[in-house]
Amino acid sequence: MIKIKLPDGSIKEYEKAVTALEVASDISKGLAKSVVAAKIDGNVRSLTDPIKQDSDLLLLKFEDEGADHVYRHTSSHIMAHAVTSLFPGTKLAIGPSINNGFYYDFDTDHIFTDEDFPLIEKKMEEIIKADYPIERFTLPKNEALDFVKNNPYKYELVTDLDENEDISFYRQNDFVDLCAGPHLPSTGKVKVVKILSVAGAYWRGDEKNKMLQRLYATSFPSQAMLDEYIYKMEEAKKRDHRKLGKELDLYDIFEEGPGFPFFFPKGMEIRNQLIDYWRREHKRAGYGEIQTPIILNEELWHRSGHWDHYKNNMYFTTIDEGNYAIKPMNCPGGMLAFKRRMYSYRDLPLRTAELGLVHRHELSGALHGLMRVRCFTQDDAHIFMTEDQMKQEIVGVINLMEKIYSLFNFEYKVELSTKPENSMGTKEQWDIAENALQEALESLNMKYELNPGDGAFYGPKIDFHIQDSIGRTWQCGTIQLDFQMPERFDLTYMGADGNKHRPVMLHRALFGSIERFIAILTEHYAGAFPVWLSPVQVKILPLTDRQAEYAQKIRDILMANDIRVECDFRSEKIGYKIREAQLEKIPYMIVVGDKEMENNQVAVRVRKVGDIGTMFLEEFQNRIVKEINEKV
RNA sequence: GCUGACAUAGCUCAGUCGGUAGAGCACCUCAUUGGUAAUGAGGAGGUCGGCAGUUCGAUUCUGCUUGUCAGCUCCA
Numbered sequence: 291m292i293k294i295k296l297p298d299g300s301i302k303e304y305e306k307a308v309t310a311l312e313v314a315s316d317i318s319k320g321l322a323k324s325v326v327a328a329k330i331d332g333n334v335r336s337l338t339d340p341i342k343q344d345s346d347l348l349l350l351k352f353e354d355e356g357a358d359h360v361y362r363h364t365s366s367h368i369m370a371h372a373v374t375s376l377f378p379g380t381k382l383a384i385g386p387s388i389n390n391g392f393y394y395d396f397d398t399d400h401i402f403t404d405e406d407f408p409l410i411e412k413k414m415e416e417i418i419k420a421d422y423p424i425e426r427f428t429l430p431k432n433e434a435l436d437f438v439k440n441n442p443y444k445y446e447l448v449t450d451l452d453e454n455e456d457i458s459f460y461r462q463n464d465f466v467d468l469c470a471g472p473h474l475p476s477t478g479k480v481k482v483v484k485i486l487s488v489a490g491a492y493w494r495g496d497e498k499n500k501m502l503q504r505l506y507a508t509s510f511p512s513q514a515m516l517d518e519y520i521y522k523m524e525e526a527k528k529r530d531h532r533k534l535g536k537e538l539d540l541y542d543i544f545e546e547g548p549g550f551p552f553f554f555p556k557g558m559e560i561r562n563q564l565i566d567y568w569r570r571e572h573k574r575a576g577y578g579e580i581q582t583p584i585i586l587n588e589e590l591w592h593r594s595g596h597w598d599h600y601k602n603n604m605y606f607t608t609i610d611e612g613n614y615a616i617k618p619m620n621c622p623g624g625m626l627a628f629k630r631r632m633y634s635y636r637d638l639p640l641r642t643a644e645l646g647l648v649h650r651h652e653l654s655g656a657l658h659g660l661m662r663v664r665c666f667t668q669d670d671a672h673i674f675m676t677e678d679q680m681k682q683e684i685v686g687v688i689n690l691m692e693k694i695y696s697l698f699n700f701e702y703k704v705e706l707s708t709k710p711e712n713s714m715g716t717k718e719q720w721d722i723a724e725n726a727l728q729e730a731l732e733s734l735n736m737k738y739e740l741n742p743g744d745g746a747f748y749g750p751k752i753d754f755h756i757q758d759s760i761g762r763t764w765q766c767g768t769i770q771l772d773f774q775m776p777e778r779f780d781l782t783y784m785g786a787d788g789n790k791h792r793p794v795m796l797h798r799a800l801f802g803s804i805e806r807f808i809a810i811l812t813e814h815y816a817g818a819f820p821v822w823l824s825p826v827q828v829k830i831l832p833l834t835d836r837q838a839e840y841a842q843k844i845r846d847i848l849m850a851n852d853i854r855v856e857c858d859f860r861s862e863k864i865g866y867k868i869r870e871a872q873l874e875k876i877p878y879m880i881v882v883g884d885k886e887m888e889n890n891q892v893a894v895r896v897r898k899v900g901d902i903g904t905m906f907l908e909e910f911q912n913r914i915v916k917e918i919n920e921k922v
Numbered sequence: 923g924c925u926g927a928c929a930u931a932g933c934u935c936a937g938u939c940g941g942u943a944g945a946g947c948a949c950c951u952c953a954u955u956g957g958u959a960a961u962g963a964g965g966a967g968g969u970c971g972g973c974a975g976u977u978c979g980a981u982u983c984u985g986c987u988u989g990u991c992a993g994c995u996c997c998a
Contacts, residue, residue: 393993401926489993490925497995501925504993532991536933545971545989603997648998653923654989656996668998744997753998765998803998834955861955869959883957893958901958 293344311337311475314349325349326474326511327360334360336426336472352511362387364424364474365483365509370394371465372413373505382467383443383493383502389761390519391508395491397443402503407485410505414483421478422463426471428456434468443493444468482516483509529759531812532659538817538874540825541660541808549657549664551805556825559854560808563823564801565645567921568669575690577643577671582623584647588613593778594622595714599747603650620646621748621772621797624672625779633783638793639675639683645804646670660809661764667804673796674781677722680794684730684752684769687798691754691767694800697921698814703755703763704736707744714748714774723771724750746797748774754802759813766802766810771795818875818897822918828855829876831867833883835859840887844880844907853914868895878914 294302294313302313310328314321314337328335329348334356341347350357366385369392374380377400385394396402429437431448434457438444447468451457460469462477474480485507493499510516527533535541540557543550553561572579585607591597596604596618605616617623624642633640649665656662673683695702706727709720727750731738738752745751754767772795775781782790801807811819821827828848832841841857848855856876858867864881871879879895886893891904 403926487992488926491994492924495994497924501994503925506993543990548989650997653996655923655925655994657990662997666998768998799998801998806998831958833957836955861953863954863956863961864958865956866960867958872959879958881958885957895958 292341294341295344295346297348307340307342309338309340310335310347310349313341313347317349321349324351324511326352326479327357327472329356334472336360336424336475338424338426338475339472359387360472360474361480361511362392362509363469363472364477365480365507366392366394367424367460367462367465367467367469367473368414368417368477368480368483369410369485369505369507370396370467371417371462371477372410373398374465376410376413381441381443384447385467391486391506393504393506395493395502395504397493397500397502402488402505404488411483411485417462417477418480418483419478420463421476423476424473425461426458426473427461428458430456434459438468480509481511482513483507484516484520523760526759526761529813529816530659531661531758531809534812534817535660535809538825540812543659543663548654549652549662551660551663551665557808559825560811560819560823561804564804564807568645568801571690571694572643572671575641575686577641579643579645580624580627581644582617582620582627582646584649585609585614585616586623588615590622590626591615594625594775595748595778596622599712599714603652605649605651616649617646618648618650620644620648620668620670621672621775621795622779624670625775625781628672628674628781629779633674633793635676635783635785635791638783639673639679640793641671641673643669643671660805661758663803663805666806668799669801669804670797670799673798674776674783674793675796676791677794680726680771680796681730681733683796684727684771685734687769687796687800688730688734688736688752691769691800695754695756695767698811700756700810700814702766704731704738705741705744705753705755706731706738707741707746707751707753709750710743710745710747712747713745715777719773720750723773727752727769727771746770746772748772749797756810758810759816764802764806764810766807767800768798768802770797772797818877820922821877821914822921824854824875824877826854826856826874826876827914827918828853828878828880829871829874830855830857830880830882831864831871832857832859833864833881835861836884837882837887841882844882844892847907848911851911851915853911853918872897878910880910 292304292308294304294308296302302316310330311322314325325337327350328337329350330341330345352358352361363386366387370382370385373396377398380396380398383395383397386392431451431453434448435445438448448457458470459466460471460473485505487506489504490501491504492501508519510519538556539554540560541551541553544552600618604618607614607616624644627642645667647665647667652662652664675683708724731752749770749772751768751770753765755763756766757763776792776795781793783793785791830841830845832838838859845855845857868879875897877897881893881895886904890906892907892910893904894910895901
């Protein structure tokens with residue numbers, strides 16, 4: 291007798307092995323129809339996997355966590371099935387589910403274009419309609435290798451699998467794919483599919499390998515859900531900072547300087563507000579600010595290790611026959627600044643901050659608006675400290691980071707990146723540094739992911755990643771521990787014992803890059819910045835020419851109080867002026883007509899709520915100044 | 923850098939099966955002086971990304987090139 295325990299506590303008993311699908315059928319036909327996978331003792335499994343012993347069973351619908359991945363994984367098999375039948379000879383590589391969809395990598399002479407999409411979709415629909423059962427079978431490794439011998443990709447995948455375990459395959463009609471599963475019970479479970487795009491992707495993500503063709507697609511249990519998804523994506527694209535930056539006249543990048551952004555007066559206003567805020571917070575947190583040159587001689591970069599580890603990303607120039615480099619990082623300059631004099635242990639931790647403009651040769655294909663550029667301003671800082679001070683300083687930086695990120699209500703993901711292949715220093719130094727970062731994270735109970743091999747060449751790092759409007763994540767803040775630079779530059783401080791000691795160094799950036807951070811902010815607020823950041827905070831809209839003088843008077847008063855204000859004196863109707871101010875996403879509009887002028891008042895319209903009525907200027911001013919100061 | 927797609931007025935886009943281009947918005951002028959998301963009329967604006975080739979003739983076809991977009995790789 292097998293006992294199946296359901297989430298409501300009830301228990302179903304079966305004489306012999308049963309499948310989750312059968313259990314669902316026993317409960318109700320409708321349930322059996324809507325369920326897509328099963329969680330058996332906590333593991334997501336196919337509905338058709340036999341349950342041979344007493345188990346906890348949770349039936350998963352598409353909406354339940356993990357179920358969409360099963361649904362999309364089967365969808366990817368259906369797409370591979372369709373592609374191999376339409377383009378015989380196509381070799382399959384890998385085809386996983388991803389968030390909101392799935393992809394499959396193909397190796398074929400046929401070059402996929404958008405025009406192929408409807409064809410492939412049509413074939414997929416046929417496969418769905420045929421409702422082929424999906425069957426799992428396993429082979430021992432040697433037989434599995436023989437089975438996939440005509441496909442070098444699958445052969446490589448099987449080769450890497452464990453010798454002692456049977457290797458599973460899934461079959462639907464004449465299509466078979468190597469796959470760990472789980473899967474839907476039959477192809478008919480998938481309802482609507484849509485191929486979204488095609489792009490190149492290297493086999494196993496290695497640029498030395500062959501580039502395959504990757505078809506991105508998605509699938510849903512209903513057309514309405516697909517439509518909603520597509521609508522959401524289109525809405526999200528309207529928040530794209532490249533579009534908004536241009537529309538709101540904040541910043542742009544021209545063909546004359548790929549990856550080298552221009553900031554216009556309104557963009558500079560946001561930038562300067564951010565920097566003002568940054569300066570205040572850093573003063574309070576005990577940082578001194580420095581500025582180091584953009585160009586320094588080549589020898590410095592040999593000394594720092596950048597020549598050996600970072601040369602490909604650097605720009606060079608010559609001055610009076612001497613070789614110079616344009617800085618890709620601020621640290622070597624920061625080293626020189628530290629070395630200018632002798633420090634006592636009493637000076638440590640020494641926190642020096644720098645808004646440093648760095649230039650990096652990024653691959654042309656990697657450029658992306660303000661998110662990935664070739665010159666950007668890091669809100670960098672270098673903290674020189676004793677080993678004893680490490681943890682406390684890391685914690686201090688994390689707290690400052692959280693303070694700043696919470697001001698913007700950002701959700702972020704934390705990663706701990708460890709020793710890369712091409713790195714400086716000993717394993718022991720790396721271990722100490724990695725442990726220090728890890729301990730700091732754990733002492734703060736922070737959730738983080740391990741990102742092995744992704745540290746900087748001089749040390750491990752904690753990275754803070756924030757999502758853009760369509761869910762791509764970008765690294766912003768970073769905290770990097772470095773034992774190498776102090777050694778390379780022979781940094782020392784005088785200890786209490788009267789001997790010279792070597793400090794440890796911490797590199798960190800909170801915004802990461804001002805440019806990227808502004809891009810993230812633009813998308814986060816969809817261009818409707820909070821009042822303190824808004825390039826124009828108030829727009830005064832006189833109803834007619836009669837109020838022009840009064841409007842100017844109000845403007846002068848607000849300007850004198852450091853409020854960023856503009857007047858719209860054009861002879862347009864009020865509706866038109868409001869519409870335009872609204873599209874410019876200006877937080878406050880002041881409408882003045884004869885009534886307001888007579889009573890010495892202003893009619894206030896708030897961007898998000900509309901008309902809030904008339905008040906005296908002072909009242910309005912108190913309101914907006916409070917909002918600016920509180921940064922709400 | 924790689925794979926694919928794209929590039930027409932400041933912006934969003936239409937168009938020419940090869941005969942040097944058009945709309946809306948924005949801009950300028952004039953009229954209009956209005957009450958919370960588009961007043962009307964007129965005007966100006968493009969060597970159709972750049973360089974070659976094919977052709978009597980190229981914005982259109984071909985090659986190269988620059989840039990952009992999506993993804994891969996890389997990264998703040």
